[in-house]
Amino acid sequence: MKLFRYGPLDQEKTGILINNIHYDTSGFGEDYDNDFLANSGLERLQDYINKNLKNLNQIPADSRIGTPIANPRKIVCVGLNYSDHATETGLNQEQEPILFLKAISALNGPFDDIIIPKNSYHTDWETELAIVIGKKGNHFPIEESSDYIAGYVMMNDVTERHFMKNRGGTWDKGKGYNTFAPLGPYFVTKDEIEDDGNLRIWLKLNGELMQEGNTKNFITPVKDLLSYISDFFGLFPGDIISTGSPAGTGIGHIPQRFLVDGDVIEYGIDGLGIAKNTFVDYRNT
Structure with missing residues (x-):
């Protein structure tokens, strides 16, 4: 479904x-x-x-599409899960997966505007495959990971790179701003996705292809990630696990290209649909 x-x-x-x-x-x-x-x-x-x-009745053609999951308890994100993206960011890969939490208040509809924060220099995009957790679990082995997957959804891990890299403390400063987690358009049940390790990911900025990758290039595959994450966080139905972004983000382009008022991103993942957001300066909201 x-x-x-x-x-x-x-x-x-x-x-x-x-x-x-x-x-x-x-x-x-x-x-x-x-x-x-x-x-x-x-x-x-x-x-x-x-x-x-x-x-069943068709919905009105002009309907706004919201987040496909109403109330996730948390959004767990994986950093630098593609070696090419790690290289373009200039950040160091760790021996184990990098995990961080994205604020629930950052959730946003897949076609809603995204707000550029005050004093933002480097707001950037990161198209990612995300997992929807279907049941409660801790400390489960890799071979049981599939049992915890309810399905898949697309997320954009919108990031303010300057806040993240230059303002001290954790990555959370650059990750959790309101509207920085557009989710959807669809929650796709796991029976619809034959192989989560072979999905094309892409993004266009103002119509120009900027990001193109494939989940076959994961450093840590989905099932391994879920087992690993379950050792650090209790996983609950509705939790979102975002698995990292391939190369092609603004920080990796030459010259670098960060988002400004009026920019439009359109992005998609095989089988999960297409989303589109316009960026709006905080002073214009």
Whole structure:
């Protein structure tokens, strides 16, 4: 299934994409949230779709698309998971995966504006494959990682490089600004993705291709990452695990290219859809 949420911010309804048509599923009576995932919601939703397919209504064509997961407890991100991206950033790879948390308040719709913060010099893009966790777990082995995957979603780990590298402390200063985590458009159940280790990732800036990579170039693959992360964080239904960005970000271009008011990014991952955001200076919001 390809699931989405639509409507005004904080008033979203649920939907499903079938044969490239967006249908409303609000009659199911549950949001796509943590409780839904924790209580066999995907199976129950599939039964509902099977029984009511002919009665589903298409959503209005001008509907806003929101985040496909309503209330993740946390967003765990992996840094420098592609060697080419590590090289372009000038940051040092570690012996083990780099982990950091991105603020829940940074969540943003896949077509909503992204705000450039005050005193920003180097706001940048990072298109990433993210995992939606389906059940609670800690300290599980790699061979059990698939059991914890509910599905996949696209995220852009928007980053203020100057805050991250030059303002002291942790990376969080450059990662957690409001709107810096556009998510979606779709939550794609794991049965729809044949191989999460072979997905094309791309991004265009104002129509020009800037980022192109493939998850086959992960340093640490998805299943290994999930097992590793479970030793440091309790994983819960609805948690988002963002797996890192390939090369092609603004910091890696010559000359470097960072985002300014009015810039538009359009980006996609095989099987997960396409998102598009406009950047707006904080003074214009």
